[in-house]
Amino acid sequence: MESASISAGHAAGSHDHHGPPEANQSSRVDAQMLGMLLFIISEVMLFGAFFTAYFFTRVVNNEPWPGDGNELPVAVAGVNTAILLSSSFTMHWGLEGAKHGNRRAMRIGLLATLMLGTAFLAIQINEYVSIGFAISESAQTSIFYGLTGLHGAHVFIGLTLLFFATTRAFRGHFTEKEHRGVEIPGIYWHFVDVMWIVVYTTIYLI
Amino acid sequence: MTLAAKFKGPGWYRAALSIPLGILFGLGLTVGVRALYGYDPLFDGDAITTVALISTPLAFLVGIGCFDYWFYWAAGKPTREEDHSSHGAHTWKDYFKVNTDHKVIGIQYICTTFVFFVLGGLMAMVMRAELAAPGSQIVDPNTFNGLFSVHASLMIFLFIIPVFAGIANYVLPLMIGAPDMAFPRLNALSFWMLPTAGIMMVASFFAPGGSFATGWTAYAPLSTETPLGQTFFTIGVQFAGASSIATALNFLVTIITMRAPGMTFWRMPLLVWANFTTSLLVVIATPFIAGSQFFVLFDRALGTDFFNAAAGGDVLMYQHVFWFYSHPAVYIMMLPGFGIISEVISTHARKPVFGYRMMAFSLMAIVVLGFTVWAHHMFVSGMFSWLRVPMMITTMLIAVPTGIKIFSWIATLWKGVIHMTTPMLFALGFITMFTLGGISGIVLAVIPVDIYVSDTYFVVAHIHYVLFGGSVFTIFAGIYHWFPKMTGRMYDETLGRIHFWLSFIFFNLTFGPMHLVGVDGMPRRVADYAEEFATLNALISVSSFIFGMSFFIFLYNMISSWRHGPKAAANPWRAHTIEWQVSSPPPIFNFDEIPTVVGGPYEYGVPGAQHAIFKATEEKREPVAAE
Amino acid sequence: MAIYGLIASVIGVVAALWIDWFPPAAVQEAKDIDTLWDVLLIVSVPIFVLVMVVVIYCVRAFKARPGDMGDGEPIHGNTMLEVVWVAVPFVIVSVLAVYGWIVLDDIEAKKPDRLQVEVRGQQFIWRYEYPNPTGGKEKVKSYDLVVPTGRQVEFNINTDDVIHDFWIPAFRLKIDAVPGITTHWRATPSEKGSYDVLCAELCGLGHSTMRGSVRVVAPEEYDAWLSKTAAKAAEEG
Numbered sequence A: 001m002e003s004a005s006i007s008a009g010h011a012a013g014s015h016d017h018h019g020p021p022e023a024n025q026s027s028r029v030d031a032q033m034l035g036m037l038l039f040i041i042s043e044v045m046l047f048g049a050f051f052t053a054y055f056f057t058r059v060v061n062n063e064p065w066p067g068d069g070n071e072l073p074v075a076v077a078g079v080n081t082a083i084l085l086s087s088s089f090t091m092h093w094g095l096e097g098a099k100h101g102n103r104r105a106m107r108i109g110l111l112a113t114l115m116l117g118t119a120f121l122a123i124q125i126n127e128y129v130s131i132g133f134a135i136s137e138s139a140q141t142s143i144f145y146g147l148t149g150l151h152g153a154h155v156f157i158g159l160t161l162l163f164f165a166t167t168r169a170f171r172g173h174f175t176e177k178e179h180r181g182v183e184i185p186g187i188y189w190h191f192v193d194v195m196w197i198v199v200y201t202t203i204y205l206i
Numbered sequence B: 001m002t003l004a005a006k007f008k009g010p011g012w013y014r015a016a017l018s019i020p021l022g023i024l025f026g027l028g029l030t031v032g033v034r035a036l037y038g039y040d041p042l043f044d045g046d047a048i049t050t051v052a053l054i055s056t057p058l059a060f061l062v063g064i065g066c067f068d069y070w071f072y073w074a075a076g077k078p079t080r081e082e083d084h085s086s087h088g089a090h091t092w093k094d095y096f097k098v099n100t101d102h103k104v105i106g107i108q109y110i111c112t113t114f115v116f117f118v119l120g121g122l123m124a125m126v127m128r129a130e131l132a133a134p135g136s137q138i139v140d141p142n143t144f145n146g147l148f149s150v151h152a153s154l155m156i157f158l159f160i161i162p163v164f165a166g167i168a169n170y171v172l173p174l175m176i177g178a179p180d181m182a183f184p185r186l187n188a189l190s191f192w193m194l195p196t197a198g199i200m201m202v203a204s205f206f207a208p209g210g211s212f213a214t215g216w217t218a219y220a221p222l223s224t225e226t227p228l229g230q231t232f233f234t235i236g237v238q239f240a241g242a243s244s245i246a247t248a249l250n251f252l253v254t255i256i257t258m259r260a261p262g263m264t265f266w267r268m269p270l271l272v273w274a275n276f277t278t279s280l281l282v283v284i285a286t287p288f289i290a291g292s293q294f295f296v297l298f299d300r301a302l303g304t305d306f307f308n309a310a311a312g313g314d315v316l317m318y319q320h321v322f323w324f325y326s327h328p329a330v331y332i333m334m335l336p337g338f339g340i341i342s343e344v345i346s347t348h349a350r351k352p353v354f355g356y357r358m359m360a361f362s363l364m365a366i367v368v369l370g371f372t373v374w375a376h377h378m379f380v381s382g383m384f385s386w387l388r389v390p391m392m393i394t395t396m397l398i399a400v401p402t403g404i405k406i407f408s409w410i411a412t413l414w415k416g417v418i419h420m421t422t423p424m425l426f427a428l429g430f431i432t433m434f435t436l437g438g439i440s441g442i443v444l445a446v447i448p449v450d451i452y453v454s455d456t457y458f459v460v461a462h463i464h465y466v467l468f469g470g471s472v473f474t475i476f477a478g479i480y481h482w483f484p485k486m487t488g489r490m491y492d493e494t495l496g497r498i499h500f501w502l503s504f505i506f507f508n509l510t511f512g513p514m515h516l517v518g519v520d521g522m523p524r525r526v527a528d529y530a531e532e533f534a535t536l537n538a539l540i541s542v543s544s545f546i547f548g549m550s551f552f553i554f555l556y557n558m559i560s561s562w563r564h565g566p567k568a569a570a571n572p573w574r575a576h577t578i579e580w581q582v583s584s585p586p587p588i589f590n591f592d593e594i595p596t597v598v599g600g601p602y603e604y605g606v607p608g609a610q611h612a613i614f615k616a617t618e619e620k621r622e623p624v625a626a627e
Numbered sequence C: 001m002a003i004y005g006l007i008a009s010v011i012g013v014v015a016a017l018w019i020d021w022f023p024p025a026a027v028q029e030a031k032d033i034d035t036l037w038d039v040l041l042i043v044s045v046p047i048f049v050l051v052m053v054v055v056i057y058c059v060r061a062f063k064a065r066p067g068d069m070g071d072g073e074p075i076h077g078n079t080m081l082e083v084v085w086v087a088v089p090f091v092i093v094s095v096l097a098v099y100g101w102i103v104l105d106d107i108e109a110k111k112p113d114r115l116q117v118e119v120r121g122q123q124f125i126w127r128y129e130y131p132n133p134t135g136g137k138e139k140v141k142s143y144d145l146v147v148p149t150g151r152q153v154e155f156n157i158n159t160d161d162v163i164h165d166f167w168i169p170a171f172r173l174k175i176d177a178v179p180g181i182t183t184h185w186r187a188t189p190s191e192k193g194s195y196d197v198l199c200a201e202l203c204g205l206g207h208s209t210m211r212g213s214v215r216v217v218a219p220e221e222y223d224a225w226l227s228k229t230a231a232k233a234a235e236e237g
């Protein structure tokens, strides 16, 4: 097995001091960016699986939604939607700041996004506590908790990523040229936002 | 290194510490939550196991060191120079560490998956022993159900899918002239999730109530009601699936952004094309099986009603979601093999692949069509009856792009200079046996026939013709073909041929008669069967034992050749693709200098044609391929 | 090569048709399905033989002589050929699909005046309910399956627990018993005798033991059996 690592050209033992050749960049898209986009595609499909469950119960089997006697707090969730939506703007603001070398704007934008996102989660958890039906009551309630919970988990992941970005922002990373660490969590955050609009529309509005 | 440093740094010492911590965490969390809500009893074995099954693998991954760099990054520490300390293997011990070198990861993948192949195969041997005669032989029905469930799950999720990822991991970056994969650390994480998933599935045999026993399809509501072992599948699949999504994403990004100069899409070897299309399938489809298993997990652990018909749940929804992944999954298990066969046939028949562009287009056609046929597994499931005929038509149309591939390979052989090496033998075995399996697939797609033969041994025969005669034969072809490149040694050709002929003959004797018993009315997934099937089943069992034994020859050949085989030249097959233009095994960073691609990958017979050149070498006028 | 291919195809087709694939058939619908199967064999065998024969021919004709280090002819493709091997399989599968569809319609055709039998699956046994011979609403319950010849029977299938699959090989038809819905299949028994009833969907521990039998009898005998069973059931209350 040792032989698997012995290279032809170099003397054994010397290869630690020498790195790989620079890879050829064969696409205009940046690798990290592309990776995030593909990841989002698979995330969309995961939501797709949950929406299939929703579709079968609500459309195919025509079950009452959200189940007999259950009420969804449309208004509160609407306010929450506004909160999450505005966090997309603060995110954009922060990223613009990073791009233009405006550290203050970047930090404030990131912090504001973090706070809005946390507020969203807190309101959602409060909603769970006071909603008056349990996850195990019926297929409808299972799907309600399933979809909103899945989305909540994504908000949590997004917040974690943003938390890292914020930490780094305050520790002096990111420059006009090098701001991928803000941009990529940002894309994820926008995805989480857009996904919420779909979830809100299907679960609460129609 | 001091002992304390050993426990602090990434590796097995730290993993040995973190695993119990993971278990404790699962225990603490469950008991804590139950205490909070005042549940009784406080200690619930099923709940604790469920949480521990998630927390322990994660703890292991942290311990072994998959996340060290990211933690460092996340904490916002100052950027540090990449020191390549976890890149490449210097001793055999390095293969047991978290490594970022795609070649090391490739070998790790291949060896690990073959371990699971042997385990899954041994389970098949026990099954065959049980089925050798009607009545009860050596295992009870519950164990039997567990055996074929774990057998299939290991073969599919821990062998076929990841071994292709392993082979591609090794050769794909070399083939496109990239120094490594796009995300080496993610690559390492993908690998380390695998053994976790596999061990979980095997360990389910030790769960109270036995292993999961609902087939690899785990249909609800059976899977929401069976004992604890099922949870091992439900969660194990999530790890295997996450691993496979991460790898696919990595392949896609590598192929799109890291090709050598001059390597246009239409100059990529077909193995690269095959993995490109497969990865698309994985990224789009795999989340669906994750979804299906989440539902099962929630129904089991949280008491949700996704599959509780009495509370508005829909049982058939499981099957739609499951097959929306698992049909594309059968192409995930086949397309990389198509890629391997294209490489092997053109190289060993010394001819350009016939209809190269059509070969790439047909891969894409299979990807697109593959998403439109899932319900052909549900013709007898009681689903919407209007959906059956459209699904029959799309399913049968897949014969067209697949036929393009089969016929193009044959046309590649035509007027070639065919070297009957072991990889070539397996490639030819694949072409013929996969055609047979594919045709039985077409037969299954015809609804009135499927209504009769669905859930019989006819389907079992189809499965093994496409998966063994198809996928596994391509894997053997690929392993033999790239063995010199991976190990720097030649395998033993005579043993290779004996391995081929024994497996080819006894493969057919094992799985061929299954068509007969199936159509004669023997259902699948039964530990016991009617007298009239006794003769053929005895024949099947005996053949399967010899078939299993033939694997020893392969194993012996691989191990002894790796240790003592004659040294391999850089390019023993005189192939044109880039992986053969570097030493065997390749240098630790693949290239001193990125090659430049100047032509197609298979220009055999075209005088002076070259696929790729190394500028510096070219200037010094040294021969590219040392023969 | 063409000659060999032809001979091999003919032998293959003859052998495939000679094999007695199916268990005995007991319903009218079986004939359609068995014929469809034969047609599929007649189409499939030559395709497989074609691939085999060309591969074997190539291996024999183009095998490298010892020491031959040359390359084959650099043929990159042939549009004509490629069009053919796209078009021909396309036509074949289209024709087969249409044929399959027609057979499907035939075997699923509903006949008026069919006998309704309720089938209930439960781990690990089948139960049946027949229309009451006295015209009452109460169904006649039994663990035996008995059906008359010459009249279409519609099975309405249900389950008490997990998914099962109601399969009578001699009738050629099967369908899952799915929690929450009722599934159906219809067949017209024609041959008297006793045949196996199987469960074809994994339903747990006793799946392989979930076997029973069906008796196909003359209509008079069926009526007599039903009255007797109904009487017995009434007696037991």
Ligand code: HEA
Pocket: B217, B330, B331, B333, B334, B376, B377, B395, B396, B398, B399, B400, B402, B403, B404, B406, B434, B435, B436, B437, B438, B439, B440, B441, B442, B444, B445, B446, B450, B453, B454, B455, B459, B462, B463, B466, B467, B470, B471, C047, C051, C088, C089, C090, C092, C093
């Ligand atoms: C590698 C894996 C693999 C592959 C590639 C395939 C390929 C195909 N499969 Fe298979 N299949 C499985 C793995 C695979 N399958 C498994 C594991 C199951 C069982 C799951 C379970 O229940 O546990 C299954 C089950 C299965 C069923 C459901 C059976 C049932 O449960 O009732 C059906 C039905 O339509 C089917 C059809 C097909 C078809 C039409 C193809 C086609 O893609 C085949 C196309 C290829 C050819 C046709 C041959 C080459 C073509 C030519 C030479 C051209 C000329 C040919 C003609 C004109 C016909 N498969």
Ligand code: HEA
Pocket: B117, B118, B119, B120, B121, B122, B124, B125, B127, B128, B148, B149, B151, B152, B155, B156, B159, B160, B214, B215, B216, B217, B460, B463, B464, B467, B468, B471, B472, B510, B524, B525, B526, B527, B544, B545, B546, B547, B548, B549, B551, B552
């Ligand atoms: C890639 C996939 C793959 C592979 C390679 C195999 C390989 C084999 N399979 Fe499997 N099989 C499936 C996928 C696969 N199978 C699937 C998806 C199902 C459906 C499950 C379900 O219903 O849910 C199935 C189901 C299945 C059944 C039906 C079970 C049932 O429905 O009741 C049977 C029965 O004979 C069987 C047999 C075998 C045999 C004999 C082999 C052999 O090829 C194995 C050969 C390999 C070895 C034996 C291991 C290596 C050998 C050694 C280490 C030497 C030691 C040998 C001896 C002791 C003799 N398989």
Ligand code: CUA
Pocket: C121, C123, C124, C163, C164, C165, C199, C200, C201, C202, C203, C204, C206, C207, C208, C210
């Ligand atoms: Cu009931 Cu299997």
Ligand SMILES: [Cu+2]
Pocket: B326, B327, B330, B374, B376, B377
């Ligand atoms: Cu399929």
